[in-house]
Amino acid sequence: MQVAVLGYGTVGSGVVHVIEENHDSILKKTGVDLEVKYVLDLRDFPGDPIQKKVVHDYEVVVNDPEVKIVVEVMGGVNPAYTFTKRALEAGKSVCTSNKELVARHGTELIAVAREHNASYMFEASCGGGIPIIRPLRTCLCADVIDEITGIVNGTTNYILTKMIQEGLEFEDVLKEAQQKGYAERNPEADIEGHDACRKIAILSSLAYGKRVDYTDIYTEGITKITSTDILYAKAMGKTIKLLAYSRKEGNKVLAMVAPYLVGQADPLASVNGVFNAIFVHGNMLGDAMFYGQGAGKDATASAVVSDVIEEAQVLGTSVMSAWAPEKQELMNVADMRCRFFVRVSGSDESAARDAFGDIELFDAGVSGEYGFITEEMSEAEYQAKALKLDGVLAMLRIRD
C-alpha cells in the first residue's frame, strides 16, 4: 500500500517514522503493508534517508496511480485544500492532522470523498494522539451524543498548569513555553482559544451530525487569567482549565470556548501539562473520557497512521461520516446557564448581595478585593447584574 506524505515537518517526519518503525507490527495486526512512496516538500533533506523519496511537484503524487493514500500534514489552508481536493477527486483517500483545513472545508471535502468512493479522515485534528474521532464514529455510534467537553489545546493547558503549580503569571510562563517549544512564536491561535474553537467545531459537527461553523462559536482565551484568579481557585478547591464545550438542546447546539473553574474531583482537573482530554456524554453511555497526548510528533503521527490503516482496509469505498452539510443552528451564548465566580475591588460585600442576591463568599487572602460565586443564571442575567456592581475585576464560569 503506497502512501504519499505531503509536508516533512514535525508530524510528517513522525508519520514516516511510525510507518517504518512499526511496519511489521502493523502488517501482523492489520494485514496492511504500508510503504511511503513520496514525501512532498519544498525543501531537500540531504543525508536523511527520506531524501530519495522527496519530490517538489505535487503532479508527481496526484498522477501516480500506485499512490492510493495521501497524508496531508502540511498545515494551513492553502495549498493543503487544493492538494486534498485533487487527491480525493483522483479517487485517493486522504488523511490529515490539519484542524484548520478540516474546520474550514471539512464539509466539502467529506462530500468530495464520498462522490469518489474515497475517504477523508482526520483523527489527529482533535486531541493529537487521543483516539476520539474514530470512537465517536464507531464506538459511540449506538448513542445519541448530547455533550462534549474538552481540554483540547496543549499549549494553554501547559501554561495554566505551570501558573497553578508554581504561582507564576501568564506572560512569564508563555515566554518559558516559547523557549521550550511548547508555544509558538506567534501564540495567538492557542492562547486566544482559536485552536480549541476549531477542534470543538469539528467534534460537534461529527457528534451532532450537522456542520458547526467555527466562526460562530463564542471564544475566550486565557490571556486575562492572573495569579490572583488562581489564588481564589485554590481557596475554592478548584483549578482553572480552558474548556471547549458544546451541548445539544433540542435542535440547537450551544458551543463555546472559555476558561472555567473545575472542581478537583472532576476527572478533567487532573489533566495537566501538555495532556489533553475529551469528555463525551451519551444518552445510553453516560460519561466517558478520552485522555492522552494532545500533541507531539509521534503521538500525533500514530493517530494519522491509524487513519492510513483504516483507509487501506476499506479502499474503494467511502467511510460514512455523520457530518452532514446542513448548517447547525447555534444557541445564543447569552442563554448559556452556569454559576459565575466574580472578583470585585473594595470590601463592601453588600454591594455584591444587592446586585446578585444569594452569593457564596471566598477569602483567598487578597487585600483590597473579595470574590464570590453566584447562583446558577444565564450569561445575559449575569451581564445585567454585573452592570449594577462597580469594580468587577474578573469573572470565571464554573463547570458543575
Place this chain on the structure above:
Amino acid sequence: MQVAVLGYGTVGSGVVHVIEENHDSILKKTGVDLEVKYVLDLRDFPGDPIQKKVVHDYEVVVNDPEVKIVVEVMGGVNPAYTFTKRALEAGKSVCTSNKELVARHGTELIAVAREHNASYMFEASCGGGIPIIRPLRTCLCADVIDEITGIVNGTTNYILTKMIQEGLEFEDVLKEAQQKGYAERNPEADIEGHDACRKIAILSSLAYGKRVDYTDIYTEGITKITSTDILYAKAMGKTIKLLAYSRKEGNKVLAMVAPYLVGQADPLASVNGVFNAIFVHGNMLGDAMFYGQGAGKDATASAVVSDVIEEAQVLGTSVMSAWAPEKQELMNVADMRCRFFVRVSGSDESAARDAFGDIELFDAGVSGEYGFITEEMSEAEYQAKALKLDGVLAMLRIRD
C-alpha cells in the same frame, strides 16, 4: 438487520432498549437498520412488549437464516459457549458482554468466527461502556502496545472509594454495596480480583497478540485492605486502587491483579465509585486513558450495540483480531519490580532498616506500629527481606 438477543437480564434488556430508543439515530449515523427478532430466555415476560419476541428454544434462533447477528448476554460459560459456537458455525456474527466466556474460550471462538466469515466481538466484556477493545484494534493499530493498567472492576472501586472517602471498613461497605445492588450476593469474583483478572487477560491477548491464560495470572483482591491502610495512604498523599496490570518485556508478558497505592496526580487516582478506566501505553502514542462507566445496563448495552452495528457493516467478512492462538509466556511475578509500602507492629524502625536498607518512614498517627516505603526491588527480593522482619502487618505495592 435482524438480531437475536440471548438472555433478557440486565444487559439483554438494555440492548433491546438501546436498539429501540436509538434506532433512528443509529440508522442515520451508520446506515444500519436494526431490529430485534427474537429474545431467547427461559422465562416469559407477560406485559412486556418484548413478550411476543420471546422464544425458549435456541433452535428457532440458530436455524433462522434471517438472523444475521446473535447477541449473547446470558453470562456464564454454558450454554453460552455452545450457543455462540453454533451461531458462528452457522455464519452468524456474535457479540457479547460475557468476559468469563471470552477469557476462557475467546481464542477458539475467534478462530471459529474466522473460518465461517463471521465476527466474534466483545467490546462490553472489558470496561462496560468504555470503548477499549475497538480502539485497541482500530485506533492504536499503528502502535506497539507495551503496557496496560486498568481499574476494570466497578464493585471493588466503589468499595475502595467508600472506604477512603468515609473511613469505613471493608466488610461494612461490602454489605452496603450488596444492599444497593453494586455487589453481588456472592461477591467473590469481584472482591478476590477474579473478574479483573479475566479482563486483563482479554485486553493483554488483544494488545500483545497471543493468548494470555487468565488462570496463570497472579491475582490478589481487596479483602485484606483495612481503614488503617487507608490512613497511611492519605498520609502519603496517595489512594488505593485495585489495578489490573500487564506489561510486555521482550517476548514475555508480566500480568497481575493487586491493590496498589496510586499517587493523587495519577489520572487513575480520580477514577472513583463505579467508574472504570484503562491506561494504555504505546511506543508512539505514549500514555492514553479511556474512562467511563464500567457497568450499568445502558452503558454496557451501548457497547454491545456498537459491536452489533460494526458486525452489520462488515457482514459476510471476518474482522481481523490480533489475538492469536499461541500461548503467551508470562513472566514470573517474583521478577516484578516496584516500591513496596510495609506496615510493621512495634516501634523499632531500625529493624526495618536492617532488613530493607534505605526506607522512607510515614507517620499516620497509628499507635503500636509504623509504616515505610522501600526502594524499588523485585517481589522476590521483597519477600526475602520481609522474612527478616518480625511483625509485618500489611504490604501494598506502589504504582510509580
